[in-house]
Amino acid sequence: MFGLQKFLLLLVLTCFGQLVHGIIHGGKAPESSMRYMVSVQNNGGHVCGGFLITNNFVVTAAHCYHYHPTHVVLGNHNLKNGQMVAIKKKFVHNSYESPETGDDIMLLQLATTNGLRDVIQLPHAEIDLTANEVCQVAGWGKTMSGGKYVGELRVVDVSVINPQVCKNQWSQLPANVICAGGYGTSKGFCQGDSGGPLVCKGFAVGIVSFNHNRNCNYPELPNVYTDISKYLQWIDMILHNHQGLTVKPHMFCCLHY
Structure with missing residues (x-):
């Protein structure tokens, strides 16, 4: 009986977590803040x-x-x-x-x-992003691996990862990408967020592309974005x-x- 109670409690917490968290460990985007x-x-x-x-x-x-x-x-x-x-x-x-x-x-x-x-503005040219610079990613995607899409837009802060560090983590990494979130954090994007922008300094600098093995709970490798510049x-x-x-x-x- 005690085991059943623990299971039900875990189920309730999981459900509430899915409602509260945005993308992955984000929150509801302020109304009309990202109408693009x-x-x-x-x-x-x-x-x-x-x-x-x-x-x-x-x-x-x-x-x-x-x-x-x-x-x-x-x-x-x-x-x-x-x-x-x-x-x-x-x-x-x-x-x-x-x-x-x-x-x-x-x-x-x-x-x-x-x-x-x-x-939303696109970068004027190649934008100078620094390691650990805080950007945002938003979407209506899943809040956990195997979860469901959400009806209201969610947003989360993610930190830019040094390109060389990102290459060292991925055995194969395509050219023309930006890495931010995922690696060393509990924040990032999940399935259903593909195609959304990585927003830095008010510009859409990246496009959500892929993470590691579709794992959002949470991947050991950096999240990868197409570099729009x-x-x-x-x-x-x-x-x-x-x-x-x-x-x-x-x-x-x-x-x-």
Whole structure:
């Protein structure tokens, strides 16, 4: 009987932990604080995160393509109250093969451009990140391995990891990545957070790509993000060819039309 009571208590604590914790050991994002965040969805619901860089283009991870996304939900931290917008076209980086080999970036062109949208700035060029610099990552993903997606946006602080330290921890690490969170901490991202931004100094500098063996409880290796600064020309080319606009990196701050 005592063993059953302990089991039930553990079950209750686990359930409450899933409700309280954000991403991994984070918290609920302040209302309207990150309105550039986008939930990338298929007919079954949320599959990945993403973020607006213009009023009709979203950046997300290339590996999210395999979930066959059909639309996004934007405009609210609570997915039940957001606006659903169809995806018009998907642009996967032409060198992408898998998250572990790199180039894990995709642009989504939305079907409608009605209304003003909150966007997030991209870095002007290669951004200088220092080891232990505190950044943020957010999403509607799982709060533990094997858990469930959450309905309200969660955010957590993560520290940047020195690139050489990250390479030493991973036996194989793709080029053009940033490491932050996971290694030596209890904070980071989990499944369902893929495609969301790593935000440092107010810029979206990274895209959630992969962790170690899909383990969130918690991995011994660093979390890995695609380094957006390495793909600014590619992003500019897509926007120019499909929106009739040449967008220089420094202009992203002003795209609210």
